[in-house]
Amino acid sequence: xxxxxxxxxxxxxxxxxxxxxxxxxxxxxxxxxxxxxxxxxxxxxxxxxxxxxxxxxxxxxxxxxxxxxxxxxxxxxxxxxxxxxxxxxxxxxxxxxxxxxxxxxxxxxxxxxxxxxxxxxxxxxxxxxxxxxxxxxxxxxxxxxxxxxxxxxxxxxxxxxxxxxxxxxxxxxxxxxxxxx
Numbered sequence: 001x002x003x004x005x006x007x008x009x010x011x012x013x014x015x016x017x018x019x020x021x022x023x024x025x026x027x028x029x030x031x032x033x034x035x036x037x038x039x040x041x042x043x044x045x046x047x048x049x050x051x052x053x054x055x056x057x058x059x060x061x062x063x064x065x066x067x068x069x070x071x072x073x074x075x076x077x078x079x080x081x082x083x084x085x086x087x088x089x090x091x092x093x094x095x096x097x098x099x100x101x102x103x104x105x106x107x108x109x110x111x112x113x114x115x116x117x118x119x120x121x122x123x124x125x126x127x128x129x130x131x132x133x134x135x136x137x138x139x140x141x142x143x144x145x146x147x148x149x150x151x152x153x154x155x156x157x158x159x160x161x162x163x164x165x166x167x168x169x170x171x172x173x174x175x176x177x178x179x180x181x
Contacts, residue, residue, distance in 0.1 A: 078122045082136070082139075084139050084140075088140070097128070097130055099132075099133060100158075101155065102114065102135065115134070117176070118134070150168070153171075
């Protein structure tokens, strides 16, 4: 009777784990009894109720989110906003292709229209290797002055370190696509 009760006691957690979806019973850890040698009945009972390898179907577990660095090239966004204190010249120098500067302000209505157009062009810019940098004139008035930005929105295309195109006012999608060629 003791053997049956002990077997039921040991088998119950295993059955619960199997029914709840834990199929890797071999990964279970059992606490050792306080004596150095486990009782023979307990060892036999656990061994008798442990599923055999042929009874367990082990599936390869893959994670959805990778937490280790990938060997692939890191993602470079095609549209970024220059933050306060960031260096525009450094961003332009780091770019591997042309750079489109968008001078704007949060309070400017036409700037919001231009922003939507630029967001629509983000994939096209990525495909063509163009980096779009949004520069808030309220956060960076010295940059706007140095590039003689007098009205907003103002767009400036920089290619090979030189200003290739410049426009004040809203530029349409087809015009900006042409600039990226």
